Amino acid sequence: MSIDEGLLTPKTIINDVAVSYAGYAPENYDRQFNGQVPMDYALEHSLNIPAVKTLGMLGKDKLINKLAICGFEQIKKDQRKLGLSMILGGCGATLEELTGLYSAFANDGVYTRPAYVQSKKLSGGTRLCSPAATFIINDILSKVNRPDFPLNWQSTEHMPKIAWKTGTSYGRRDAWSIGYNKNYTIGVWLGNFSGEGVASLSGANTATPLLFRIFNTIDYDSDQEWYRQPADCLSRVVCSETGLPPADFCTNLISDYFLPLTSPTKTCGHLREVFVSADEKLSYCRSCLPAAGYKKKLYKNYSPDILAYFGERDISFERVPAHNPACEKVFQESGPAIISPRNGAEYLISKKNPEPIQLNCNASSDVGKVYWYINNRFHKTSSPAEKQFFMPEEGPVKISCTDDKGRNRDINIRVRYIDF
Ligand SMILES: [Zn+2]
Numbered sequence: 538m539s540i541d542e543g544l545l546t547p548k549t550i551i552n553d554v555a556v557s558y559a560g561y562a563p564e565n566y567d568r569q570f571n572g573q574v575p576m577d578y579a580l581e582h583s584l585n586i587p588a589v590k591t592l593g594m595l596g597k598d599k600l601i602n603k604l605a606i607c608g609f610e611q612i613k614k615d616q617r618k619l620g621l622s623m624i625l626g627g628c629g630a631t632l633e634e635l636t637g638l639y640s641a642f643a644n645d646g647v648y649t650r651p652a653y654v655q656s657k658k659l660s661g662g663t664r665l666c667s668p669a670a671t672f673i674i675n676d677i678l679s680k681v682n683r684p685d686f687p688l689n690w691q692s693t694e695h696m697p698k699i700a701w702k703t704g705t706s707y708g709r710r711d712a713w714s715i716g717y718n719k720n721y722t723i724g725v726w727l728g729n730f731s732g733e734g735v736a737s738l739s740g741a742n743t744a745t746p747l748l749f750r751i752f753n754t755i756d757y758d759s760d761q762e763w764y765r766q767p768a769d770c771l772s773r774v775v776c777s778e779t780g781l782p783p784a785d786f787c788t789n790l791i792s793d794y795f796l797p798l799t800s801p802t803k804t805c806g807h808l809r810e811v812f813v814s815a816d817e818k819l820s821y822c823r824s825c826l827p828a829a830g831y832k833k834k835l836y837k838n839y840s841p842d843i844l845a846y847f848g849e850r851d852i853s854f855e856r857v858p859a860h861n862p863a864c865e866k867v868f869q870e871s872g873p874a875i876i877s878p879r880n881g882a883e884y885l886i887s888k889k890n891p892e893p894i895q896l897n898c899n900a901s902s903d904v905g906k907v908y909w910y911i912n913n914r915f916h917k918t919s920s921p922a923e924k925q926f927f928m929p930e931e932g933p934v935k936i937s938c939t940d941d942k943g944r945n946r947d948i949n950i951r952v953r954y955i956d957f
């Protein structure tokens with residue numbers, strides 16, 4: 538659906554870094570972050586954060602509506618309660634519902650409800666996504682160089698080609714693997730009927746080997762060809778840094794699928810030109826650019842969340858030098874984004890074990906220092922990625938963060954001390 542909405546293509550770069558949606562902070566299965574990854578890699582590796590971000594861009598109601606059409610009963614019931622975590626399985630779905638849904642990928646994006654009696658005429662069918670988007674998903678899910686390719690699988694020459702996806706639920710209660718080709722769609726679920734978790738249960742290691750064995754048994758030496766690239770799915774050259782059509786400065790070019798008139802057409806902006814002093818110690822804007830003694834230099838155009846990720850891991854990168862201190866231009870842009878605490882939130886602090894509140898912000902790449910203020914009183918100077926702490930007073934608290942270019946951001950919280 539996101540491909541059809543023009544939100545992404547297989548090589549679109551997604552930032553797999555810490556993110557928070559009004560308090561919901563998804564984590565990856567292994568609790569690691571992967572930084573900048575292309576969409577196809579994120580899908581092959583079942584990365585949670587890119588999935589949540591993609592649903593956030595698409596809007597969860599669009600997904601809920603389609604799943605309701607496909608007869609997902611629990612999701613229909615819970616639709617008002619469901620949040621972005623539904624994309625990770627934070628919702629109820631049955632093996633029958635999921636297998637039926639995957640069969641739409643096997644049928645060019647058209648969903649038909651499964652029937653248990655062969656003689657029953659299957660009715661109509663609903664288009665869920667375009668043949669082009671379906672082809673792209675089938676291509677990604679049929680690659681075999683994936684972490685969930687079954688270990689020690691004696692892949693025979695005649696093993697049919699399949700596309701598949703694995704899943705392991707929270708607490709290892711369910712191991713899933715659903716695969717398909719033109720002949721069959723097969724869903725495998727393993728777990729206890731009581732819902733009790735099993736430490737050794739995993740989609741990749743338990744369910745997928747069984748899925749492969751079933752395919753090899755019922756579809757051995759398959760007569761079917763793989764899906765053909767439809768006419769409305771074309772290939773183009775993109776910059777690997779963003780997955781967007783390259784600019785003059787892009788050198789690392791790769792091939793990507795796209796949907797003409799739908800997929801993003803913005804030119805890559807992975808670098809940006811900055812005016813710097815000859816010694817590269819100062820940067821200038823147009824209003825403070827000296828008559829001579831400057832040069833143009835290209836810097837990577839990192840977003841604030843990636844800069845925060847680099848900062849936390851001590852990953853070095855070339856920073857834009859500090860802005861000319863003599864510059865008098867008042868910056869119009871907004872200041873650093875305060876991530877913690879949360880604007881408008883109420884914080885309860887234990888009188889017995891008072892814990893300080895964390896101060897954390899995302900600033901743009903040319904910021905070297907930020908200044909924190911609590912209730913208009915100076916608190917601390919810090920590098921943008923560094924976390925600071927403070928012990929608040931009870932009542933309303935105003936927190937301000939100013940960067941070294943004078944851009945400021947204020948938020949307000951409320952603090953209550955309670956007995957617990
Ligand atoms: Zn580029």
Ligand SMILES: [Zn+2]
Nearest residue numbers: 821822825864
């Ligand atoms: Zn300036």
